[in-house]
Amino acid sequence: MTDAPAAPTPPPAIEAVMREQALAVGYAPASARDGFAALLDLDHQLASILQSTTEPMIGQMRLTWWFEALEKLDREPAPAHPVLQRLASSVLPGGVRGADLAPMIEGWEALLDDGEPLDDERVARHAEARGGVLFASVGQLQGQAGMAPLGTAWARADLAQHVSDHAVRARIAGAALSELDGVLTAKSPKPARGLSGLAVLARESLRHPDRLPGHPLRAARLAWHGLTGR
Template structure:
């Protein structure tokens, strides 16, 4: 295996608030799936951190390539001494999720690397499908659910990205598409076991509806708790 990539910076207060909210959502998943659910979110944060902390696209590409190879190698090699990879090997792979099944998440983040071309709707769609669609599909696998959660993951990732785009017109389009999809996909009451997963989507929709309520706002926690209890 290639040498380990540089460590990402410690999370900022804003990132820590997001992680605490996500931990609350994970708490609504069945106990047997929580460790794997959290490990998959750890992977997503690790990949996001590469883009957040790398100013040179070539360096970012090298770091993402390392992760793509490392995930695929989990299928035939012991996990290296990296806490995220070890956590995935311990709690996700035993359920039947392959490292190669997770590698497309890396490709979703690669789409956002600055290659001199403007970010457009097609690239946003590719990011959302490869990042969120794959993440939600793999969490659903841990929960014993089917592939019906993939579109919700795509909408979740699109909503999250919309909140971080500096181009207001692009952010508005991405957010509008995500809001419509989240409303449609969350209209049906989910089974209790899936409410950790749908809770993430509820938080994403709250960010679109109430952009002034940042992660950690008490009303977001109340909304998530209500969803966890009622499915609404």
């Protein structure tokens, strides 16, 4: 099977998130920016599968295609898909294998609607496999180890923004805010401020839900973090 093509123009809300993320990428070392952006593109691609799929079985099939496609990057030329080609050209040369990225699929599989409640185990599986793998991979490109906990907290906070059940959202947001406060205690080293900047923006979303992506105070907060690491 082949994956459905990405929408040519993302919704305005997604565009605002992507613009913020592009600002955060700008705080990464120049040598890692293309790979950082490519990995965020992969995350958006996987998120779009859940957003556009109403049948869990179809969603599972599409995620399985991506799992296999990522693993094949280690032994075959990238197929004619822009996300996979960007990964092959800007991520794999930095020592991150396709097999290292494939576990991200498991993070998104944890959210497939099978009628079961979104309990803490599923949330943790999503956050660790999605955010932990994503941030660890970007960290490897930047020569920064230990980025997985930051990514786990970021993914948990991001998930909280997309849960419709108020009680579940409050539970996830509370845990995410506590986790973010813990991982953002120390001053972030300069090479890691692109990644930690994403975590800072995630915490801003929880602390100030009225400030949507694109709000000038969010941009100012990111700029301050980029300059100071705080």
